[in-house]
Amino acid sequence: MTVRIRFFARFRELLGTDIVVDAPKNKGLSDLVKDVAGKNQEGYDAIFDEKGAFREYVILMQNGKRVETSDAPAIRVAEGDEIAVFPPVAGG
Amino acid sequence: MTVRIRFFARFRELLGTDIVVDAPKNKGLSDLVKDVAGKNQEGYDAIFDEKGAFREYVILMQNGKRVETSDAPAIRVAEGDEIAVFPPVAGG
Amino acid sequence: MITIQTEDVDIGKMITAAKQQGTGAIVVFDGIVRDDDIREMELEAYEEVALPELEKIVSEAKKTCNLLSVDIIHRIGRLAVGENILVIVVGAGHREQAYEGSRFIIEAIKAGVPIWKKEIRKDGDRWVPGEHQHGCGAGK
């Protein structure tokens, strides 16, 4: 199934944006992000800590809705999902 | 000696503005305003109460500086003074 | 620039002119003739006192709130519904300063600058009462 991952700001610079992934059914949200972020160590380290958990400042959205990073390992992604991963916002 | 009296807003409508008075030396500020306001009963009543004291909302200035109305009876006017008498301000 | 005038003003130009080195936030207050069953508003000022009072308020606001620029246009004369009465443009490094400065200035003007407003109403005229019973501070 096809899932889009979008990184923003510093994460985008390290990992690119609008990445279309072909993921197996019932893939976990955390694992999906880990797979994609793993292609660049600096990008991976910006998002995950040494235990493989999301760093506390990381913000995660699934289809435009905020997802707590602590819930992410248990969340499954679905066909057509848009996953967004970004650092704290700084607009205005 | 010559003193200018300026009324503003409602007081101006009732009493005129920029009135040049020929006052005797050592004339009291209260008495001066009373003399001038006395030419129109409605104007007088807007500024003074039945005991002849300034109404509490009246603002008084001598040469652009605020004067407490309670001090006015004891204050003497001087040649060239500009006395301003007005109701509470409402700009902005 | 601080003026009391009958003419309207170009707020966009005031904002552009207010920008200077270090400006990160501009807050504009625009007071407008509201259509409270009125036809027009007539404004009167004791200009020789109002102008130095405005200048005093501005220099206090600049010091207290660390403002980089303040421009004020207070209009007098006859104004139609929807017209600008008062425009305050405050520039500062940061938004907290700009908001606080702007609010400080408008409250000080309302409380103490000798300017008066008369509503020209369908049912007769009415002088707008001051916000404070004593209109205190006019001669601070």
Next chain:
Amino acid sequence: MITIQTEDVDIGKMITAAKQQGTGAIVVFDGIVRDDDIREMELEAYEEVALPELEKIVSEAKKTCNLLSVDIIHRIGRLAVGENILVIVVGAGHREQAYEGSRFIIEAIKAGVPIWKKEIRKDGDRWVPGEHQHGCGAGK
């Protein structure tokens, strides 16, 4: 009108357009690229989420502060020192509402709308850190 755009905006026109029946006060916030040893600012938004977030903030502010109108332009892309980043125009019957509404909106934008800024500095680039460690509220 609420937009995220690269183009600059005519704030004077925004103010004129914001006036409507009952408007007595307009407060404008203009956030500007400050010359903190930077050459330029680069702004990026997650537009598909930022726009509905802005709309949610506006409707909450309108209700809470009794606002008559809110217009927001948030710019993205490369901006030079002195350029407008964000313009918020709030109209209300009275000044208290307009100030409170304006402040509520800017704080909500800073706290939760997915937009980021990078300073293009003489000594290298730097992403501006969020004001809140958790950047919370983005998905409220």
